[in-house]
Amino acid sequence: MALPASEESSPIEVASRIKILRVIARLNVGGPAHHVSLLTVGLDPDRFETTLVTGQVGAGEKEMQTAVERAGSNLVRLPSLGPSLDPVEDFKATAELVRMIRTTRPAIVATHTAKAGFTGRLAALLAGRPRPIIVHTFHGHVLDGYFGRLKTTLYKTLEQLLAHVTDRFVAVSQRTVDDLVALRIAPRAKFKVIPLGLDLSEMLNSTAADGAGFRDEFGIKPEEKLIVILGRLAPIKRMQDAITAFARLSAKHPEARLAVVGDGEEREALERIAASFDLGDRIIFTGFRSDLKAVHAATDIALLTSANEGTPVSLIEAAAAATPIVATRAGGVPEVVTDEMGFVVGIEDVDAIANACEQLLNDGDLRERMGAAGRERVRVRHSAERLYSDITELYEQLLSERNR
Secondary structure (H helix, E strand, O other), X not given: OOOOOHHHOOOOXXXXXXXXXXXXXXXXXXXXXXHHHHHHHHOOOOOEEEEEEEOOOOOOOOEOHHHHHHHHHHEEEOOOOOOOOOHXXXXXXXXXXXXXXXXXXXXXXXXXXXXXXXXXHHHHHHOOOOOOEEEEEEOOOOOOOOOOHHHHHHHHHHHHHHHHHOOEEEEOOHHHHHHHHHOOOOOHHHEEEOOOOEOOHHHHOOOHHHHHHHHHHOOOOOOOEEEEEEOOOOHHHOHHHHHHHHHHHHXXXXXXXEEEEOOOXXXXXXXXXXXXXXXXXXXXXXXXXXXXXXXHHHOOEEEEOXXXXXXXXXXXXXXXXXXOEEEEOOOOHHHXXXXXXXXXXXXXXXXXXXXXXXXXXXXXHHHXXXXXXXXXXXXXXXXXXXXXXXXXXXHHHHHHHHOO
């Protein structure tokens, strides 16, 4: 199967406002939902008119209500669009997206995450001429560690085919670009790194007092030190390593507590692992929380133990709340966490995770210095304003190149 090259597309007539159709499979809790909802309403409204199309969250997932509310009237629901492969529903979603593109004639179709990338880019191709500019964003990738060999091969083949009709790829980290080039998805020249941008105002202005209610809710005393791991309770997050590491350092640090914040398919298994260490309420499972300002403000050490990551939102938010970090060297993590703001250790290295946490528990001055350094770093690097500027520059460049 051969797809026509993007260079064969016709020029685009740009109206007074540039129409963008942005597509994401679902607005589940995480970086992509933050990213697309900010871009939907944050780009200059005098220059851009954005519609955000989204589908359904998967079983056991929570939808990010802040992202839904932020997108507001710009949000269009497409029930047939979802995270899992389903030939019938995928055909429906593609057909509906074709209809939307033919009706609205966007100048740019911007897709996010694997499933929306497949359906959205195919729809843009099938909608006829003039074909819109196609931009696909990788918020990480699912081509390593997520699925079995057959499914991974299928996804890789689809990505390679659709690369021929994609005008530009955006990646949220340089590591993601390096991975995808090594996998021969597309040449390096087709990629642009644009780090994740977030609305960090609440976290940047938070103090320890904002976390008092969360600590009180779970009986965490002022003198106790709270380690928090936050995210989907899914295999790729390897939260069992966090629990095991905590158990190893707990004898030396009886004042430490571990909070597992989030929900998902692994919850029951993780609770069994925690119970096996017989640490009582020193390990707590909070379930899904929407009060993330309070969670981060209550945290003494932010922990991440993933085997694969794009750009971890939880660590950016933790840094904005002036919290030191211990994280595994997964995906784009080293581009977020510098030596000045935390420790980055090997994936599955439980001893290194425990040792890094112990260094921070032993040294209050180190926690304070690393927290302050992290807050200053993310204030600029991961701001929403920087994201808007980078995306605006990219879109205008692509439009200029197409219409020469």
